[in-house]
Amino acid sequence: MKFSFDVGVEERHQVTFSFDKVWGGLSITVDGQPVHRELRVLSVELVKRYQFTVGVQERHDVLIEKERKLMFAGFRPQQYRAYVDGQLVAEHTG
Numbered sequence: 001m002k003f004s005f006d007v008g009v010e011e012r013h014q015v016t017f018s019f020d021k022v023w024g025g026l027s028i029t030v031d032g033q034p035v036h037r038e039l040r041v042l043s044v045e046l047v048k049r050y051q052f053t054v055g056v057q058e059r060h061d062v063l064i065e066k067e068r069k070l071m072f073a074g075f076r077p078q079q080y081r082a083y084v085d086g087q088l089v090a091e092h093t094g
Contacts, residue, residue: 001094007084011058017082019066021074028064030054046070060084 002018007030019026019040028036028050035052050064063086067079082090 001080003090003092005082005090007054007060008058011055013054015062017064
């Protein structure tokens with residue numbers, strides 16, 4: 001699953017989220033620069049949250065949630081939600 005969304009009005013940034021269910025690689029970038037990277041082999045949590053701040057002069061709080069099913073999560077679609085300053089800006093399933 002890979003998706004992008006824009007953050008900011010005067011100071012624009014592009015946030016890109018990428019997760020490979022087969023290999024477990026997860027990365028989050030802002031304007032092409034890595035913010036978070038991990039390799040998820042085993043997960044106990046049903047909802048994983050990633051929080052960070054974007055911008056210098058115009059700062060925004062970003063939250064990305066990745067929600068998986070309880071059973072056979074690797075074979076079932078997962079929910080992804082992105083929030084900027086508490087407002088839902090993107091929602092994807094895959």
